[in-house]
Amino acid sequence: MNRLQGKKILVGVSGGIAIYKTLTLLSLLNKQGAQTRVVMTEGACQFVTPLTFQTMSKNKVYKDLFSEEDHFIPHIDLTRWADVFLIAPATANILAKMARGISDDLLSSTALAAHCPVLVSPAMNVVMYRNPATQENIQILRDRGIGIIEPDSGLLACDEKGEGRMPEAEDLARVLEDFFAPKDLVGTKILVTGGPTREMIDPVRFISNRSSGKQGIAIAREAARRGGEVTFVHGPLQAPVPKGVEDVPVTSTEDLYLALKDRFDGAQALIMAAAPADMTPVHYLDQKMKKEGKSGSFSLEFKETTDVLKTLGGQKKDQVLVGFAAETQSVEDYAKKKLKEKNLDFIVANDVSAQGAGFAGDTNIVTIFTKKDREDLPLQSKEEVAREILDRVVGLLQEREAGK
Ligand SMILES: Cc1cc2nc3c(=O)[nH]c(=O)nc-3n(C[C@H](O)[C@H](O)[C@H](O)COP(=O)(O)O)c2cc1C
CATH class of the missing domain: 3.40.50.1950 (Flavin prenyltransferase-like)
Structure with missing residues (x-):
């Protein structure tokens, strides 16, 4: 509401x-x-x-x-x-x-x-x-x-x-x-990521994806509203960074990983709404690639980037770790696999090809999977989705605090 x-x-x-x-x-x-x-x-x-x-x-x-x-x-x-x-x-x-x-x-x-x-x-x-x-x-x-x-x-x-x-x-x-906003994140260090990453091919070209960063922005803003000490690590965004958050812009998936690696230990939660590229060119060309000398078609060789979420999931102590699964098919299967493989507390899954969901718009339709159950949320603004996610993060943090 x-x-x-x-x-x-x-x-x-x-x-x-x-x-x-x-x-x-x-x-x-x-x-x-x-x-x-x-x-x-x-x-x-x-x-x-x-x-x-x-x-x-x-x-x-x-x-x-x-x-x-x-x-x-x-x-x-x-x-x-x-x-x-x-x-x-x-x-x-x-x-x-x-x-x-x-x-x-x-x-x-x-x-x-x-x-x-x-x-x-x-x-x-x-x-x-x-x-x-x-x-x-x-x-x-x-x-x-x-x-x-x-x-x-x-x-x-x-x-x-x-x-x-x-x-x-x-x-x-x-x-x-x-x-x-409830001030239920006062004194809590929250890492939020958002936006795409860019993998450079040469000084002027890169591969990336359609993520706008709006969902990450909404989460960072909401976490700050609730009193959290928020660090927002993000690739190139299509909307401004919210006020009151530590702003850490990055370009590549490796940059994203390095920015998070040093901060993860000191955080109580990481919400990974970024869409990092999962492949990067094997060779970076120092000079702009020319078409001359190529016979009409050519190929680029790619290698896998660091799996940021999986790597951090492996290092997790008692942080709350939240992932996203933006898929175009078999959403539930992929989301559940990711939840387990990456040691997440919950995963926010959406079919980015569905109307009203996904990258550029201001709304989203998500399903939240935990190890035990699934919750289908209706079409909502990205701000409302951010609130739903943070309500659950706060709940998990409180459970952990009570269990100490
Ligand atoms: C065209 C015009 C624009 C004004 N704009 C402002 C303004 O933006 N800020 C301000 O403090 N005073 C502005 N003033 C002056 C106030 O209107 C004036 O100090 C008035 O006594 C304020 O009364 P109030 O605070 O009771 O409304 C403006 C006056 C005029 C004539």
Whole structure:
């Protein structure tokens, strides 16, 4: 199930130009089943009408400290209702008021009276942002336990370049998903791999496979969300590396093996979602191969690469080891064989030729095999598959801890 489903999210909006992104955010939150209520400042109402926010949040918008009829004491009631209070955009002004405890309108009073955790997304011109007054206010709020969402850097609405840009709505939604994730991997070192590897033929050519790395990325992100110390070892990816993970890019299967070999002993779990090439050219050509001198056809000789999972499976002590089997036929047979041969705790198998499953897309259909049973999961997003996998990894880690 979606992590934001049924969550009560109070969204505070102050008068910054990034306000338009908050409308998209509300739409995303509502699509994910969250309940949203919006508090606007007078400044915010100069940019976008309350009617627009009301329509996007599907709820009445609150802006008057003294005349909200359906709430006895609006600034208290609203945060009692909320699971989390996000202020986005947070102007330099609201940050200053929060830092000093000023409560002269509904938003600042609600922030001061907050019963629930508060997150702020500072958004402003770079000079305003770098101003020591703003920096000091942000630090005061951070020290008080308020979550600060770092602004992005880039071209700002004022045509200046620098920090101060509010993250995109999708990124803010991710911050909320992070917030609601269980913190059951705190103190756990997790190795995650993702993406294909490349085996170089000559300086410009290589053999590889269609893996996009999206499933590995989703697992690394989810493990970090849950508080794990995540190292993400990956080949060339078709999506960005998630924030908050140690990033270890590699090229070949041998690079992947070497990166994991040194780290495996110190990890509590390895989730091997990468698709390493299992063959590599016998000879690497120092210069680009030319077709001249070849009589229309030619062959390349390949040798097997190190079987990374099998090698590490042989060295396993009490780590949880998870493999993937991406197949186009006889999925169950191959998966069970791999589970045994590679000494895995469980294997996540999928038929990559099935619609909605496999490499490039955002969804997957997987079956999880353990030594004892099989579980067929429905078509899900790769994020949901990542959650299913980590739920099981956490369960196994807890069992091991209890058995010590
Ligand atoms: C066109 C325009 C854009 C503005 N954008 C920002 C902004 O992005 N961030 C900010 O801190 N202030 C911005 N301001 C200034 C705030 O609107 C102003 O400080 C206001 O008093 C904030 O009030 P509030 O925090 O109660 O909403 C902008 C002002 C104007 C006129």
